[in-house]
Amino acid sequence: GASGHYLLCCQQPDAWIDWFMTAASDSQRVFDYLQSPQTSSKSPHRLDLEDSDIPFKVYVFKQERGDLVVLPPRGYHQRSFKGTTASFYWSRLTIEGLRYAVFYDFYKRQRLCLPAVHPVKQLAYDILCSRFAELETSETGLTRTTAVEMRQLLEVVDEILRVEAYTNEEDIPNFGNTAIAPSCAFCGGEVFQKIFSCKNRCLKDKTVGSTPMDVVSICPSCYVDGRTCLCGEMTPFRLRPISPMVTSRDKIAAIFLAALLLCSARAMNSVRTNQSFSHCIEHPFQGAVRTCSTRKGQQRSHQTHCYALLNCKNCHASKCYEHILSTLNIHSAQAILVYYTTDSPSEAWHKHHVDLRQDYSKSYPRLLSNMLSGNHHPLNHRLAYFAHHFSTADPINKNTLRGFYDEGEIAVRQFSSLCPL
Numbered sequence: 001g002a003s004g005h006y007l008l009c010c011q012q013p014d015a016w017i018d019w020f021m022t023a024a025s026d027s028q029r030v031f032d033y034l035q036s037p038q039t040s041s042k043s044p045h046r047l048d049l050e051d052s053d054i055p056f057k058v059y060v061f062k063q064e065r066g067d068l069v070v071l072p073p074r075g076y077h078q079r080s081f082k083g084t085t086a087s088f089y090w091s092r093l094t095i096e097g098l099r100y101a102v103f104y105d106f107y108k109r110q111r112l113c114l115p116a117v118h119p120v121k122q123l124a125y126d127i128l129c130s131r132f133a134e135l136e137t138s139e140t141g142l143t144r145t146t147a148v149e150m151r152q153l154l155e156v157v158d159e160i161l162r163v164e165a166y167t168n169e170e171d172i173p174n175f176g177n178t179a180i181a182p183s184c185a186f187c188g189g190e191v192f193q194k195i196f197s198c199k200n201r202c203l204k205d206k207t208v209g210s211t212p213m214d215v216v217s218i219c220p221s222c223y224v225d226g227r228t229c230l231c232g233e234m235t236p237f238r239l240r241p242i243s244p245m246v247t248s249r250d251k252i253a254a255i256f257l258a259a260l261l262l263c264s265a266r267a268m269n270s271v272r273t274n275q276s277f278s279h280c281i282e283h284p285f286q287g288a289v290r291t292c293s294t295r296k297g298q299q300r301s302h303q304t305h306c307y308a309l310l311n312c313k314n315c316h317a318s319k320c321y322e323h324i325l326s327t328l329n330i331h332s333a334q335a336i337l338v339y340y341t342t343d344s345p346s347e348a349w350h351k352h353h354v355d356l357r358q359d360y361s362k363s364y365p366r367l368l369s370n371m372l373s374g375n376h377h378p379l380n381h382r383l384a385y386f387a388h389h390f391s392t393a394d395p396i397n398k399n400t401l402r403g404f405y406d407e408g409e410i411a412v413r414q415f416s417s418l419c420p421l
């Protein structure tokens, strides 16, 4: 979401840098092209400019001393150095860039296991609070621009808190003090408030970790994608209490949104009662083998583990999360939320998957345009989009197991508890 600035300060005589850039709107096409088998066999992460069938425009610029190159936040770029040069580099994150980073880039990086560059969730929360403090003491009062920015920031912070919220916060233990903020063992992403940790300190070759650093901890987004430690028995921990953050957010929202009538002051209480998706999979992953009745390759049906599928009594069929996504366009987070937060899971799930049959495909054009502008779009559709488009994953920590949407087969977790279904 940040925009890179490169200033070439000095160079040897006859030295320069060649820049190759693509438009932000082409980023999906660039990714697909680099991932395609013909391309990746030659140069997995670089464009081969000799290749005449590159399906998008590549902009070329020769940078010499004094030239400043400003990269668009989501464009692809590569450089080629001719001789010795020295540059200054810095990056700027605008509110628009921050919104893109939280709403879209976070999930893309999480799917692809690209470690976080900036702690964007923390930044969003800090910027909201510091902007508010500045405005409280400002003499000039509120301008229309600041008001719009505050609303945009609130939208970002609301999503962060909503994803991390937990109904009974007191029920989850503290993660404990760590000198460095933990990152996700699977994707390397930023962990803001909640993290899932292995109960058994499991490691490869059935050894048990002896220090807290050995414990595999996974971010809520990876956990709902089915990514776990080797044993799969993970419990949620909180890094800090969320209530004070919610209280500050409510105070800011009440003052701003009500005073300006930009929109009605939605209290965060609705968020608290709203079940957050990561809360809902505290139901431990279990190990019994079940059949998913969706065709896979040559097979009419296939075997999977009961934690990886849902049963619908009305349809007389079970479907694994991978097929729930590929045939119904529903992400596991949404499916699990619907299924496990009701007394009649099968009926609720059936109604949901029938009612929302067209939901994703209808909103797809809007999703693409929102993604381009960094605007908010319903989370369920964003999760479905990223799970569907990014299935290659190379976990940071190898003491982990792939999730429902990663390449390869789902591995069996070794559970100590019995299957309740």
Ligand SMILES: [Zn+2]
Binding pocket: 110, 184, 185, 186, 187, 188, 189, 218, 219, 220, 221, 222, 223
């Ligand atoms: Zn993760």
Ligand SMILES: [Zn+2]
Binding pocket: 198, 199, 200, 201, 202, 229, 230, 231, 232, 233
């Ligand atoms: Zn484990």
Ligand SMILES: [Zn+2]
Binding pocket: 279, 280, 281, 282, 283, 340
């Ligand atoms: Zn639950």
Ligand SMILES: [Zn+2]
Binding pocket: 292, 293, 294, 296, 302, 319, 320, 321, 322, 323
């Ligand atoms: Zn299946």
Ligand SMILES: [Zn+2]
Binding pocket: 312, 313, 314, 315, 349, 350, 351, 353
């Ligand atoms: Zn059904």
Ligand SMILES: [Zn+2]
Binding pocket: 388, 389
């Ligand atoms: Zn697609």
Ligand SMILES: [Zn+2]
Binding pocket: 286, 287, 288, 306, 307, 419, 420, 421
């Ligand atoms: Zn089960």
